[in-house]
Amino acid sequence: MRELKKQVVGPILDKIWEKIENNSLYRRLCQNRILGKLLARETVLYIFFGGLTTVVSILTYALAMRLFENRGWLSEDFAFAVKALEKYPWLKYVPNLSDSLRIFVINIISWFCAVVFAFVTNKIYVFQSKTERVGEVAKELAAFFGSRIFSLAAETVTIIFWVSLLGGSEIIAKALIGQIVVLVLNYLLSKFFVFKKK
Secondary structure, rough: HHHHHHHHHHHHHHHHHHHHHHOHHHHHHOOOOOOOOOHHHHHHHHHHHHHHHHHHHHHHHHHHHHHHHHHHOOOOHHHHHHHHHOOHHHHHHHHHHHHHHHHHHHHHHHHHOOOOOOHHHHHHOOOOOOOOHOOOOHHHHHHHHHHHHHHHHHHHHHHHHHHHHHHOOOOHHHHHHHHHHHHHHHHHHHHHOOOOOO
16 A cells, blocks of 8 residues: 555655746745745645645544534533533533533544544655654654644643633634644654654
């Protein structure tokens, strides 16, 4: 599967990038020190695949949200929330406990799908990591998932805060507020921690 992706998507990206590099406007913009770094292939591909990762994240969030609403899982009448409130009365001070639990579970599902997609695209296309031995790939995967836990926590807290305390839309919180910070943080962690050049 990986070889198929390299043989199909890799050459297409190479051809597209060759056309971009031959563009006179692109070459002039790259002469600027800052723009040159922002327009480098690695940065552009990271933003492109980051955008696709965001789409995967939002779509899986919306699908899980819809599934949970249709099935009644983790909704207002969620039995776990009722039992938890009976056992720990202080939880009544947590805003919308069942909503918070639902958001947390849905965001975990969404995060997992997005991280798997991001790992594959970052490893193969963005940072072009050459590791192929199982142990090395497992180490990269563990570091990648570990670095994404930071962004997961920040994003989940943001969504819960936005929905529970401000009464805003979950999808807006997911799509707009969390994604910009997550994109920048994840790039830095991937470049300098996970897929760092030997």
